[in-house]
Amino acid sequence: MPVSRDAFKLGLTMMIFLALLLAVLIFLAPRGAGDMVFKVRYPVSKLSTVLKPGGQVQCGGLKVGTITKVAIDEVADPQNGHKSLFTVITFKVQSSLGLRDDCRIVPVGLLLGEGGSLVIQDRGVGRELAAGSTVRGTPVADLSSLMQTLSGQLDPKDPTSLLAMAKSQLDASDAKSLLGKIHKSLDDINAVTRNISNDFDPQQKSALLAKLHVVMDNFNQTTGSLREQMDRSANLSMLNKLHNTLDKLQEGIQTVADMLRDNREPITQTVANVRETSEIVDKQIAARIAEQLDPATATSLMARVHTVVERLEMSLKDINSITGTTREIVVLNREQITAMIGNLKETSDHLNATAEEVRASPWRLFYRPTAQESAEAQTLDVARTFSRAATRLNDTAARLQALDGAVPAKDPRLAEIRYQLQEVFVDFQKAEQALWEKLKVK
Numbered sequence: 035m036p037v038s039r040d041a042f043k044l045g046l047t048m049m050i051f052l053a054l055l056l057a058v059l060i061f062l063a064p065r066g067a068g069d070m071v072f073k074v075r076y077p078v079s080k081l082s083t084v085l086k087p088g089g090q091v092q093c094g095g096l097k098v099g100t101i102t103k104v105a106i107d108e109v110a111d112p113q114n115g116h117k118s119l120f121t122v123i124t125f126k127v128q129s130s131l132g133l134r135d136d137c138r139i140v141p142v143g144l145l146l147g148e149g150g151s152l153v154i155q156d157r158g159v160g161r162e163l164a165a166g167s168t169v170r171g172t173p174v175a176d177l178s179s180l181m182q183t184l185s186g187q188l189d190p191k192d193p194t195s196l197l198a199m200a201k202s203q204l205d206a207s208d209a210k211s212l213l214g215k216i217h218k219s220l221d222d223i224n225a226v227t228r229n230i231s232n233d234f235d236p237q238q239k240s241a242l243l244a245k246l247h248v249v250m251d252n253f254n255q256t257t258g259s260l261r262e263q264m265d266r267s268a269n270l271s272m273l274n275k276l277h278n279t280l281d282k283l284q285e286g287i288q289t290v291a292d293m294l295r296d297n298r299e300p301i302t303q304t305v306a307n308v309r310e311t312s313e314i315v316d317k318q319i320a321a322r323i324a325e326q327l328d329p330a331t332a333t334s335l336m337a338r339v340h341t342v343v344e345r346l347e348m349s350l351k352d353i354n355s356i357t358g359t360t361r362e363i364v365v366l367n368r369e370q371i372t373a374m375i376g377n378l379k380e381t382s383d384h385l386n387a388t389a390e391e392v393r394a395s396p397w398r399l400f401y402r403p404t405a406q407e408s409a410e411a412q413t414l415d416v417a418r419t420f421s422r423a424a425t426r427l428n429d430t431a432a433r434l435q436a437l438d439g440a441v442p443a444k445d446p447r448l449a450e451i452r453y454q455l456q457e458v459f460v461d462f463q464k465a466e467q468a469l470w471e472k473l474k475v476k
Contacts, residue, residue, distance in 0.1 A: 070129045071102070073168040074139050074152065078106065078119040080173040083143040083150040091125050092142075093154040099127030101152065122168070125152060134158030135167070140174045379429070 091099035103124035110117045127133070136158035143150035155172075163169065187196040203212040263272035294301065326335040 069126065070165050071124060071126050072133065072163060072166070073122055073124050074171040075107075075109070075120040075122045075168060076141070076171040076173050078121055081121050081141060081171075083141040085121075085123055085141060085150050085152070089149055090151040091127050091154065092151055093127075093131060093157075098131060098154070099125050101125045123152065123171075127154075131157055133163045133169075134160040135163055135169060136160040137163075137169060138172050139169065140172050142174075 085101060085104050087101055087103055089101040090097050091101065101123060105122050105124075107120055107122045108117050109120050131154070133154070134157055137154065138156040138158070140153050140155060141150055142153050186192065189195045190197050190201065192198055193202075202208065205211045206213045206217055208214050209218065262268060265271050266273055266277065268274060325331060328334050329336045329340055331337055
């Protein structure tokens with residue numbers, strides 16, 4: 035009985051251990067398998083990174099998918115029809131990335147071992163890719179390609195390599211090489227110095243040596259001054275001044291560092307306030323301004339301005355229509371309007387005369403005059419008729435004077451005023467004759 039109980043405990047312990055191991059493996063399993071399939075292709079000549087199915091697809095330091103297939107396909111160029119080999123890599127990524135047709139995907143290999151990965155450096159800003167689409171990859175140089183390039187440059191058998199070019203330039207037997215040209219220049223210098231030694235007499239040699247001594251003395255003086263300026267112990271030396279300047283610069287930098295260290299929290303708070311302000315301006319103020327400037331929104335300021343401008347344009351059209359109609363009415367009814375104004379003036383003159391007569395003799399409204407008073411009233415009526423005729427004559431003459439020079443001589447309005455002036459003048463003569471007859475009777 036105790037043996038079977040120990041076996042049961044051992045079996046239960048092993049089952050619990052296996053369950054915990056399975057849970058740990060599930061917990062540590064890589065995430066980001068992806069739910070959309072895409073393809074990326076690289077020219078065979080430019081891809082040296084080893085990629086295998088099951089490799090990771092990374093973006094921003096996180097795994098967002100896996101490589102499912104790596105194959106080599108022959109693809110024809112749509113422009114010239116030339117076929118080239120491409121390495122086509124099929125991978126699955128998360129659809130939430132939203133890859134575009136101008137995304138940047140580069141292969142990254144490991145420093146040790148095989149099995150590289152794809153890194154999405156930029157998802158792009160173009161048209162969003164559909165599932166199964168193929169994009170052009172961006173090949174980058176890895177360690178193996180760099181080593182291959184370096185070995186190619188150090189290949190002495192390749193005449194275009196860096197090592198072959200260096201060896202050709204250091205070949206003294208070749209007159210066109212750099213070392214051959216240096217040897218030739220040194221031979222020329224030796225020939226010149228030999229000719230100088232042979233051609234100059236002892237006096238010229240002495241003068242030349244004296245000048246050479248002067249040059250060397252000046253050179254020694256210059257080097258001595260430079261040595262003094264490089265002496266750290268001298269207070270006025272250039273090196274000492276440079277050290278003092280660097281010390282003061284170091285003190286200033288230390289002061290600035292101390293100020294930044296002492297005011298780290300206020301500076302951080304200031305930067306946070308600036309960030310909050312920019313976010314408010316970007317998300318609230320700018321959004322509201324954009325909303326008010328959107329003519330598609332009926333309640334925006336720009337839409338209201340457009341409405342006001344349209345209404346103003348309609349009002350101007352109505353005013354133009356009204357003024358045009360008024361102009362047509364005035365043109366078509368000019369004679370009637372002129373006659374109406376004349377009748378109104380004549381009526382006003384009659385009313386003024388009646389008012390003056392009533393003010394002068396109000397008793398005539400309630401009393402029947404005698405024969406003598408009637409005769410006197412007739413005389414006054416004739417005088418008033420003469421006065422009205424004179425007033426009409428003055429008004430017509432004023433209208434004629436106003437149009438004189440403003441309209442052509444053959445204008446019908448001018449002819450009409452002249453005709454009215456003749457009629458008014460005839461009435462004036464009749465009123466004048468009647469007044470003289472009344473005065474003669476008296």
